[in-house]
Amino acid sequence: MSNIPGRLHVVATPIGNLGDISQRAMDTLTQADLVAAEDTRHSARLLTALGIRRPLISLHEHNEEARVALLKARLAAGQDVALISDAGTPLISDPGYRLVRSLRLAGFEVLTIPGPSSLIAALSVSGLPTDRFFFEGFLPVRAAARRRRLAELAECDHTLVMFEVGRRLHGTLEDMIAVFGGARPAAISRELTKRHETTRLEDLQGLAVWLHQDPNHQRGEFVVMVGPAPSRPARPSIPDAEELLSLLRAEGLSARAAARLAARLTGESANSLYARLHRGKEHK
Incomplete structure (x- = not known):
């Protein structure tokens, strides 16, 4: 058993074209002691096509929690583990979150081997805004x-x-x-x-x-x-209560009616607005 713990490598694999596999991903998969895969049958075919022979273990949505303890033990024993999904970058609408979080909280090193992602690939050729x-x-x-x-x-x-x-x-x-x-x-x-x-x-x-x-x-x-939702015209700003009361009174509304309407528009109390009108009259 090694005194140096192993590392988990999160490895992106091709989404269709094998030519998109990176040299770093190939090296990581070749050197891993164990490959955790969403579907071991699918991943076995992928590794065979790449000329790689490594032990495989399944890790999918139904057994992920149960696999965490086993993979922790492998890492603690100094073994390196590669995590792959059926295609593309693991964890993007695929299993792996519970494993990565648990390993990070336990102090194990988790490294990314970036590569293909259908999400980013599609956005880049969509013709839609990609800034956000x-x-x-x-x-x-x-x-x-x-x-x-x-x-x-x-x-x-x-x-x-x-x-x-x-x-x-x-x-x-x-x-x-x-x-x-x-x-x-x-x-x-x-x-x-x-x-x-x-x-x-x-x-x-x-x-x-x-x-x-x-x-x-x-x-x-x-x-x-x-595409993004169309922008809506900005709503006109409502004058502050004092200005609104003055405008409504200038239009001929009674003090009581002006206070009620201003209350609906500003959210303030109609009684307090009515009292404010009367205080304003007293100070004139």
């Missing part, structure tokens, strides 16, 4: 819950980014049209870095039409991006 964005991940599966969540996001002034699967994409676009309006600019990316990579920039209504034109458009996994 809000990543939602996967929306709720059920339509009612999905519409409620979209309503909460409707006024977001950043580009919205979501993941979706082909069989739900039509329903998701229909819900977005209902909540955001069909004219909202949006983009869809599918099969990123693969042979049939497609990114389509339209408004939401146009994307729904495009989706129906060819069944192939609904195949694969998707990144859906929606």
